Amino acid sequence: MRSGLPRGLRGPQGVVTVLGAFALLLVIVLAPYVWGDAATATSVADRVQGPSAAHPFGTDDLGRDVLARVLIAARLSVLLALGATAVAVSGGIVLGVVATVLPCPLRRLVSAFIDILLSFPWLLLALFFSVIWGATASGAMLAVGFAGVPSIARLTYTLASSVTGRDFVRAARIVGVGPAGVILRHVIPNIAPPMLVNTAAYASTALLSFAGLSFLGLGVQAPGFDWGRLLREGIARIYVNPMAALGPGIAIVLTGLILNAIGSLTGESASKTPLRPRASKARARAGAGDPEVLVEVEDLRVSFPDRQGRLVERVRGVSLTIRPGETVGIVGASGSGKSVTAMAVAGLLGPEAAIDATRLSFQGIDMTAAPRAADRRRLGLELAVVFQDPLTSLNPSLTVGRQLTEVSRTHDGVPRAAARHRARDVLASVGIARPERRARQYPHELSGGMRQRAMIGMGLMGRPRLVIADEPTTALDVTVQRQVLRVLRDARRRTGSAILFISHDIALVSGFCDRVLVMKDGQIVEEVAAARLDEARHPYTRALVACVPHMGTDRTRPLPVIDESGGVAEEARA
Amino acid sequence: MSTLEFTGTTVRYGHGAGAHVAVDGVDLTVASGGVHGLVGESGSGKSTLAAAAVGLVRPVAGTIRLDGADIAGSSAAARTARRRVQLVFQDPYAALDPRMPVGVSIAEAMRATGRRLSRADRQRRVEELLGLVHLDPKRAGDLPSAFSGGQCQRVTIARALAAEPDVVIADEITSALDVSVQGVVLNLLRELRAELDLTVLFISHNLAVVRYVCDTVSVMRHGRIVESGETESVLSAPAHPYTRELLAAVPVMGEPFDGEEAL
Numbered sequence: 001m002r003s004g005l006p007r008g009l010r011g012p013q014g015v016v017t018v019l020g021a022f023a024l025l026l027v028i029v030l031a032p033y034v035w036g037d038a039a040t041a042t043s044v045a046d047r048v049q050g051p052s053a054a055h056p057f058g059t060d061d062l063g064r065d066v067l068a069r070v071l072i073a074a075r076l077s078v079l080l081a082l083g084a085t086a087v088a089v090s091g092g093i094v095l096g097v098v099a100t101v102l103p104c105p106l107r108r109l110v111s112a113f114i115d116i117l118l119s120f121p122w123l124l125l126a127l128f129f130s131v132i133w134g135a136t137a138s139g140a141m142l143a144v145g146f147a148g149v150p151s152i153a154r155l156t157y158t159l160a161s162s163v164t165g166r167d168f169v170r171a172a173r174i175v176g177v178g179p180a181g182v183i184l185r186h187v188i189p190n191i192a193p194p195m196l197v198n199t200a201a202y203a204s205t206a207l208l209s210f211a212g213l214s215f216l217g218l219g220v221q222a223p224g225f226d227w228g229r230l231l232r233e234g235i236a237r238i239y240v241n242p243m244a245a246l247g248p249g250i251a252i253v254l255t256g257l258i259l260n261a262i263g264s265l266t267g268e269s270a271s272k273t274p275l276r277p278r279a280s281k282a283r284a285r286a287g288a289g290d291p292e293v294l295v296e297v298e299d300l301r302v303s304f305p306d307r308q309g310r311l312v313e314r315v316r317g318v319s320l321t322i323r324p325g326e327t328v329g330i331v332g333a334s335g336s337g338k339s340v341t342a343m344a345v346a347g348l349l350g351p352e353a354a355i356d357a358t359r360l361s362f363q364g365i366d367m368t369a370a371p372r373a374a375d376r377r378r379l380g381l382e383l384a385v386v387f388q389d390p391l392t393s394l395n396p397s398l399t400v401g402r403q404l405t406e407v408s409r410t411h412d413g414v415p416r417a418a419a420r421h422r423a424r425d426v427l428a429s430v431g432i433a434r435p436e437r438r439a440r441q442y443p444h445e446l447s448g449g450m451r452q453r454a455m456i457g458m459g460l461m462g463r464p465r466l467v468i469a470d471e472p473t474t475a476l477d478v479t480v481q482r483q484v485l486r487v488l489r490d491a492r493r494r495t496g497s498a499i500l501f502i503s504h505d506i507a508l509v510s511g512f513c514d515r516v517l518v519m520k521d522g523q524i525v526e527e528v529a530a531a532r533l534d535e536a537r538h539p540y541t542r543a544l545v546a547c548v549p550h551m552g553t554d555r556t557r558p559l560p561v562i563d564e565s566g567g568v569a570e571e572a573r574a
Numbered sequence: 575m576s577t578l579e580f581t582g583t584t585v586r587y588g589h590g591a592g593a594h595v596a597v598d599g600v601d602l603t604v605a606s607g608g609v610h611g612l613v614g615e616s617g618s619g620k621s622t623l624a625a626a627a628v629g630l631v632r633p634v635a636g637t638i639r640l641d642g643a644d645i646a647g648s649s650a651a652a653r654t655a656r657r658r659v660q661l662v663f664q665d666p667y668a669a670l671d672p673r674m675p676v677g678v679s680i681a682e683a684m685r686a687t688g689r690r691l692s693r694a695d696r697q698r699r700v701e702e703l704l705g706l707v708h709l710d711p712k713r714a715g716d717l718p719s720a721f722s723g724g725q726c727q728r729v730t731i732a733r734a735l736a737a738e739p740d741v742v743i744a745d746e747i748t749s750a751l752d753v754s755v756q757g758v759v760l761n762l763l764r765e766l767r768a769e770l771d772l773t774v775l776f777i778s779h780n781l782a783v784v785r786y787v788c789d790t791v792s793v794m795r796h797g798r799i800v801e802s803g804e805t806e807s808v809l810s811a812p813a814h815p816y817t818r819e820l821l822a823a824v825p826v827m828g829e830p831f832d833g834e835e836a837l
Contacts, residue, residue: 166668167663167665167668167669168668168669168670168671168674168679170630170661170663171661171663171669171670171679171683171730171733172671172682173629173630174628174629174630174657174660174661174686174737175657175660175682175683175684175685175686175733175736175737176653176654176657176685176686177682177685185671185674185682186671186674189671189673189674190671190672190673333752333754333755334723334752448616477615477616477779478779478780478781478820478823478824478825479615479819479820479823480615481823481825482822482823482833483833485831485833486833486834489831489833504752504753504754505753505825506753506827507825507826507827508825510825510827510828510829511825511826511827511828511829511830511831512825512831530828531828531830533827533828534827534828543754544753544754545827547753547754547756547757548753548756548757548782548827549756549757549760549782549783549785549786550782550826550827551781551782551785551809551824551826553782553785553786555785555786558761558764558765559757559760559761559786560757561754561757561758561761562754562757
């Protein structure tokens, strides 16, 4: 049940595709036996007729039934298209995969060769090959096939290169698996799904290309006929009998659609359950919240659909309040719901999340509903979010300065020059040296710690009341972590903003926050003042504290670990 | 006896003006049966040093020897010899082929031993290794996605052990894991080291973890080793300012954050 096929076959798209493919197969196999006579029987009396009950697509200039000819041509057209696809795909895969495992200088050479071939339009290549092999059906098949090799090779090379750079391929090389083994065992299985989709897509392109070549007289020659040739015969009489030209056209389009549908079914994209947006609702009670409270969350529940589409509750009844200027930490293992809670507070959960809460508000703004324009502006200025990986949360194609000024310009209507000036001040305030120069650089030109500080700077461009920092230092070194925390703390002191700090490192949270919320399995199990963590009562909190090695941990004993019940498994294995 | 020895090892990426010296003349000895820590910030060259030891990058100068035998060269002898050094990667999900059952990944690593095992023997060995890392041997047929991060890391450790290595290089093996899972992996490493008499090069930027796991430690910065010695003495009386800076940055439970000299 691991292949994408059975799962993809469910649902209307799957059923239609299977029926279509089956019908096409039936026509290809049976048409010559059923309609063979009608397609070849010439009848001078019936020549060049329009559509009628006896001949739905009319007849050609020898009086043969066009519909029968279209159905019979299916076999040749599809087989030639598949043949061309086989040539293109096998050639492309061999060239692309071999290129990835070659030593560096040779690899560059082959890759450049593929790029040069790619710059020729396929039709030109096809015509070139037609000249070499002559205007025959098999010549055209090879021509269409070879014309597709460069693009398939390029795709394979790109996909395979992304696999060969991964750690598991390195691991295989370390144990002595050679290039051929790496290709067969690791590269091919991992590039197969996107390759299948592209093979199907190429098959429909080949079908069309073939029709084109035959139409131009370079493909199938009389007395043989494929759809392209029928199109060529029909087009001359399109004003007399439109169906003679449209018939083969319809056949090409339908077959192309079936091939594409098969491709998308075999691909991995089909195995994902489509996400349906779900209505979020707040069972909001009347009356404004406490003005002394910045964030109010009461009985927050967030569910996500799993692979089968069933809702799974990931946050189960969380209540918390954040007062202005407070630093609140949430700790917990991955999957405990701490990030989901924070993103719900920020209003950043996607449409697939079903949010349900008695109250979920930031400064009185209901975060379960889409914000009104005025609220959106306030949120843009007063709520800042810092993510774990600034390389993915900063836009790689815009300069750092541009991304900072965007905040002021969009939400505050600040003129460009003033915004630029402010961006420079903010970058300097987060400890970035030579801010003018850094503002003109792109995110990838900055170090990880600098990017994270720029991200914090982005939040400081507004008038932040709350900074939500979701594992802001997890990807960073300890020394850089300290710089980022220092910047966050200084920002809080300067602006009076509150901080919601999410981390799995309880030692870090204990030193940085006023209050700590401990989450487990979507619930807050304990809330404790950061300075009093050693007095925590809940066994899970105590376990979290105990399992972190520190500079005084006894080296002669195993570390305490958290057992399934969430407490400390004392002396797990002596 | 299995001593891993780097002498004057230098690794350079790129050519000409764009060249970057990632490891710059490193002398380092990982003593037989010991756990040697290697700490430093990202970009300090610690992972590159590990990659050089297992043959993923070729040093431009210096030697890497295992029990006196060269393992950095391109000769067949060096290639075979360096399979006795195995690497455990940081991100367990990236280090396992997502489309290969974990048992097959582990069996693949048995090639490094140079012995040809029958299917039944391989199966038995895979089950034995999974048991060794405290995973259910019946799960050999499962894909990595069926395991949690901590369990995946145990699978990658089992894979490294399948190659029957003399030296295991652990490259930040707990930094992608939750703190609560970190302990399980560290305990396992400790247990395996005692059971299998392994020599370990333990790369980490977490000094508390290094202190717990390692007997000796080297501090690396900008491709050079700046300080080396017994873990206890280096961490209690650091000689180099960078070591002191690293020590100051370790968050301590219950101690208020003080970042005064951080910037």
